[in-house]
Amino acid sequence: LGYVGSTGVGAAAGAGAVLAVGAEEAPPASSAAAAVGAPGRTIEPWGAHQPGVATAQTEVTELVALDLRADVDREALGRLMRLWTGDIEALTAGRGAPGDPAPWLSQPASDLTITVGVGPDACRPGLFGAGPDGFAAVPPMSRDRLQERWSGGDLLVVVAGRDGTTVAHAVRRLVADAAPFARARWRQAGSWNPTGPDGRPQTGRNLFGQVDGSGNPQPGSPLFDSTVWVREGRWAGGSTLVVRRIRMDLDTWDELTRDEQERSVGRALADGAPLTGGMEIDELDLSARSQGRLVVPVDAHARRAHPSLNGGRRMFRKGANYTREVETEQGVEVESGLVFLAYQADLLDQFVPVQRMLDESDQLNEWTTAIGSATFAVLPGFEQGSWLGEQLLA
Numbered sequence: 001l002g003y004v005g006s007t008g009v010g011a012a013a014g015a016g017a018v019l020a021v022g023a024e025e026a027p028p029a030s031s032a033a034a035a036v037g038a039p040g041r042t043i044e045p046w047g048a049h050q051p052g053v054a055t056a057q058t059e060v061t062e063l064v065a066l067d068l069r070a071d072v073d074r075e076a077l078g079r080l081m082r083l084w085t086g087d088i089e090a091l092t093a094g095r096g097a098p099g100d101p102a103p104w105l106s107q108p109a110s111d112l113t114i115t116v117g118v119g120p121d122a123c124r125p126g127l128f129g130a131g132p133d134g135f136a137a138v139p140p141m142s143r144d145r146l147q148e149r150w151s152g153g154d155l156l157v158v159v160a161g162r163d164g165t166t167v168a169h170a171v172r173r174l175v176a177d178a179a180p181f182a183r184a185r186w187r188q189a190g191s192w193n194p195t196g197p198d199g200r201p202q203t204g205r206n207l208f209g210q211v212d213g214s215g216n217p218q219p220g221s222p223l224f225d226s227t228v229w230v231r232e233g234r235w236a237g238g239s240t241l242v243v244r245r246i247r248m249d250l251d252t253w254d255e256l257t258r259d260e261q262e263r264s265v266g267r268a269l270a271d272g273a274p275l276t277g278g279m280e281i282d283e284l285d286l287s288a289r290s291q292g293r294l295v296v297p298v299d300a301h302a303r304r305a306h307p308s309l310n311g312g313r314r315m316f317r318k319g320a321n322y323t324r325e326v327e328t329e330q331g332v333e334v335e336s337g338l339v340f341l342a343y344q345a346d347l348l349d350q351f352v353p354v355q356r357m358l359d360e361s362d363q364l365n366e367w368t369t370a371i372g373s374a375t376f377a378v379l380p381g382f383e384q385g386s387w388l389g390e391q392l393l394a
């Protein structure tokens with residue numbers, strides 16, 4: 001372990017269903033136990049795409065949205081992007097960032113990735129110029145209960161890795177170096193469980209206990225590429241990202257029977273397999289009936305979101321589970337939920353229609369509420385010797 005991963009398919013294995021993970025990516029059987037908590041990979045930051053999009057989910061994800069200061073112009077943005085490029089190259093290699101007062105907090109082989117995106121207001125002349133086709137804010141949905149404090153932003157950094165200390169340090173360096181140009185607007189953090197007790201990669205679960213991510217296109221596949229990457233124009237190699245902060249009511253969810261919980265999505269809780277049979281990686285059979293009734297109900301989440309009901313539209317979902325204390329008039333309460341991330345080439349054409357379908361009808365709406373929403377155009381990747389955003393700003 002601890003090898004330098006490629007930024008391509010290899011580095012991405014494990015992002016999808018556990019059963020689809022190639023044998024070559026699994027740790028050797030003899031070291032399976034040692035793999036839990038053991039060092040991961042050092043993921044090189046260069047390539048056609050920012051590698052943090054397609055790489056497998058990691059234990060810790062932190063997102064920071066920043067707002068540009070009023071006097072920042074295109075030239076200043078270029079300076080910030082060159083600074084961040086240096087930070088990203090150092091931090092992902094496990095070195096301190098340039099001028100880092102605490103370089104010891106950076107660890108190599110922690111699967112650290114740093115992904116940078118640009119909000120709709122920064123996609124205008126004089127800054128990044130027009131965004132990718134179909135890039136905009138998500139229009140209001142009838143069930144949204146959005147809070148300003150979790151919404152919007154001109155820039156985004158997504159820092160993901162195996163180790164919370166390394167991730168927190170990277171976030172701090174990036175925000176500190178951005179200080180002359182931008183100030184933090186919101187910060188969200190969450191965790192995931194991408195490794196099973198046997199040390200093998202797994203899809204991971206949200207706080208309802210559901211295996212979440214099974215229906216995703218497999219990173220490295222042609223379907224993934226056409227779903228996620230912008231193909232043409234200035235943003236080629238980039239993507240778009242929707243960040244939704246979704247509160248989950250775990251107490252009322254826990255009152256359901258297991259059968260009710262499973263039917264609300266259409267997949268089994270134990271292993272994420274479709275209720276219509278097969279294994280986790282298998283497709284739902286949306287026409288299957290048992291004793292006359294549909295096995296996957298008309299308003300089950302995975303039916304409503306399914307590509308076959310949405311004109312073939314897909315997205316690549318990632319998530320981070322969060323729990324935080326919130327002060328209410330009754331005292332301190334615990335709020336739980338999902339920082340939901342969806343990557344797609346064209347946000348208005350892919351994400352929005354599916355979100356509308358779910359807003360219209362989805363059993364999960366009973367226990368989930370979007371309380372934050374933000375969108376970002378994910379910058380194309382950069383090669384060694386060049387810098388992030390160069391093709392847009394130079």
Ligand code: HEM
Nearest residue numbers: 210211212213214215246265302305306307338354355368
């Ligand atoms: C599938 C949970 C929000 C889109 C699933 C599955 C679960 C799940 C358990 C089945 C396993 C899988 O394929 O990943 C949740 C929870 C949510 C949430 C708990 C909120 C807290 C959303 C949102 C969208 C979405 C906001 C998009 C607007 C999808 C899609 C699938 C899916 C596209 C795959 C359908 C398929 O191809 O079978 N979700 N989801 N989900 N969800 Fe969600």
